Amino acid sequence: MATVYETVIGLEVHVELATETKMFCGCPTAFGAPPNTQVCPVCLGLPGSLPVPNARAIAYALKAALALECEIDPECRWDRKNYHYPDLPKGYQITQYARPLARSGHLRFSITETNGDTVDREVRIRRLHMEEDTGKSTHEGLPGTSTGVDLNRAGVPLIEIVSEPDIRTPEEARVYLQALRTLLLYTGVSDVKMEEGSLRCDANVSVRPVGEDTLGVLVEIKNMNSFRSVQRALEFEVNRQVDLLQSGGRIVRETRHWDDRREITFSSRSKEEAHDYRYFPEPDLGPCDLTPAFVEQTRQSLPELPTAKCQRYISLGLSGYDASVLAMDPPLASFFDAMLRAGGAPRESAALLTVELLGRLNATGIAIHDPACRVTPSALAELQKLVADGTINGKIAKEVLDEMVQTGATARTVVENRGLRQVSDEGAILEAVRSVLTANPVEVADYRDGKEKLFGFLVGQVMKATRGKANPALVNAVLRRELQGRSE
Ligand SMILES: [Zn+2]
Known part of the structure; x- marks a missing residue:
């Protein structure tokens, strides 16, 4: 051997x-x-x-x-x-x-x-x-x-x-x-x-x-x-x-x-x-x-070090992987800490930062601590809060972030200027659902015959009709109700 x-x-x-x-x-x-x-x-x-x-x-x-x-x-x-x-x-x-x-x-x-x-x-x-x-x-x-x-x-x-x-x-x-x-x-x-x-x-x-x-x-x-x-x-x-x-x-x-x-x-x-x-x-x-x-004075002057930082992030609910990615990158960690101070929720802020913002910055070759990065920690935290309180949905948030990266505008400004507020008005959603059902009789019939995958297609049509702004949870609920209720 x-x-x-x-x-x-x-x-x-x-x-x-x-x-x-x-x-x-x-x-x-x-x-x-x-x-x-x-x-x-x-x-x-x-x-x-x-x-x-x-x-x-x-x-x-x-x-x-x-x-x-x-x-x-x-x-x-x-x-x-x-x-x-x-x-x-x-x-x-x-x-x-x-x-x-x-x-x-x-x-x-x-x-x-x-x-x-x-x-x-x-x-x-x-x-x-x-x-x-x-x-x-x-x-x-x-x-x-x-x-x-x-x-x-x-x-x-x-x-x-x-x-x-x-x-x-x-x-x-x-x-x-x-x-x-x-x-x-x-x-x-x-x-x-x-x-x-x-x-x-x-x-x-x-x-x-x-x-x-x-x-x-x-x-x-x-x-x-x-x-x-x-x-x-x-x-x-x-x-x-x-x-x-x-x-x-x-x-x-x-x-x-x-x-x-x-x-x-x-x-x-x-x-x-x-x-x-x-x-x-x-x-x-x-x-x-x-x-x-x-x-002793020198010991006291040490900042929070990566291991302690990583543990703190895990205690806030982050995965070990995400915590380590943030803690091992001082500029990234300081951006994330500033988001937390601005009231951002830990897990959602980490995802917005490491996936969405970094993805966009990497595509243009800009570093997070570069002055050319026009999105501040508090602006990104505000975007996270707009999703959390239902003002916009997650999909629209990505669109808003695109513009924030380009222009440096705040999340709220982009949402108001472009009329991107989430539609949570049940009447408006019901109207959109009904017109989608009327416009797609074949898919509706097939769905009722057991092709359940078509539910996703119909959700997509409603989202499209509302230009992506509808509250997805509400669309799901109303659509399901309408498909069950209207069996003519
Ligand atoms: Zn010398």
């Missing part, structure tokens, strides 16, 4: 913190400036310069650690990680090694299975530490094979978040990363853009026979630049390892790079491998001194 393998994945995520200045100097951190225009003696590591920690960066890192439910080390220390590389003129990176800011956290998220069920997952966070970023090598605008170095990024504050090897599938790795991104977006400590490099992910992946306790040989995967490429790279790598083992080969402990174009991982020697970093305590910086009051 063929051996069945289990996948074991751990992720190391680097996140740039959204401070205006660097970790240990006052240089700006803005993305996209001309090369080497945001540098000073400190981030260039010139002799005699001294680092001064950025208090805001530490506060942001702490906020992220608390959002991940970590244990905080208030006296965490700085270390030097020594290696030589052109993008690191100092010859070392200031990081945290033996005493990181935080350990033992959790990230909770849910995965939607193919049958639509959602499954709750929890991945443990081994550690979260602060460090400074390195510079970047660049080839842009340079002759031949020359390489330039841009040190604008050198010294930008980072946090590194290391998970335990709790992830079991490539899909789960992608969802973990998306959940981490959402959590950090809520805390506001980073803009977490993978395409600009403010969120970067490396993976450790191994496979082992199911039932085996010890880990297989670890392979590190680098250069995954999107959520999709994380999943694709891991899928490729897991298949490669299983194929190799099944054909009698051995996995080599190595670093492999993901090639997004060819969709393969390939073996690569990198600066990470060959070195003993000779970590030692940073002599120019003392330990951090985070007071209990500061930690």
Whole structure:
């Protein structure tokens, strides 16, 4: 029998913190400036310069650690990680090694299975530490094979978040990363853009026979630049390892790079491998001194986080799936919360927002938080209330929303201007029903002979006669009564 393998994945995520200045100097951190225009003696590591920690960066890192439910080390220390590389003129990176800011956290998220069920997952966070970023090598605008170095990024504050090897599938790795991104977006400590490099992910992946306790040989995967490429790279790598083992080969402990174009991982020697970093305590910086009051104050400043938000939505009657879709998208969740504050009913508001409004916006490429989205939360809540109180029916509501999206008019204005109020006047409906029955004698006769499906056809005719405005429940009742009563 063929051996069945289990996948074991751990992720190391680097996140740039959204401070205006660097970790240990006052240089700006803005993305996209001309090369080497945001540098000073400190981030260039010139002799005699001294680092001064950025208090805001530490506060942001702490906020992220608390959002991940970590244990905080208030006296965490700085270390030097020594290696030589052109993008690191100092010859070392200031990081945290033996005493990181935080350990033992959790990230909770849910995965939607193919049958639509959602499954709750929890991945443990081994550690979260602060460090400074390195510079970047660049080839842009340079002759031949020359390489330039841009040190604008050198010294930008980072946090590194290391998970335990709790992830079991490539899909789960992608969802973990998306959940981490959402959590950090809520805390506001980073803009977490993978395409600009403010969120970067490396993976450790191994496979082992199911039932085996010890880990297989670890392979590190680098250069995954999107959520999709994380999943694709891991899928490729897991298949490669299983194929190799099944054909009698051995996995080599190595670093492999993901090639997004060819969709393969390939073996690569990198600066990470060959070195003993000779970590030692940073002599120019003392330990951090985070007071209990500061930690507590930071904890209090956290907003409602995705897991709590999701649970609140479920308690309001939303399905786990809908609750998760809303909670995992901060702009969408804030729109939905504003609808609730404006008095919208939870389930109906969620449907109007995620199905009707988003459907229309997606078709035109407009995001919900875009100023070009002309429908406000209170306007959408008003539309929901007009359906709930019977002013319009659900079908007309879609027509009203079309116009709201185009013109920005309120629901009530559209309804009044276009005379779309639902017809709930029984006399008017009876009149429409009778004329439909008179105009369709064959269908009426067939219905009475047992073709019950024709009832729907007749309802449709009445709705058409009232230009869609009739109260559907009333149409059903009157039509049924008339068909039973008039048996001539
Ligand atoms: Zn600087």
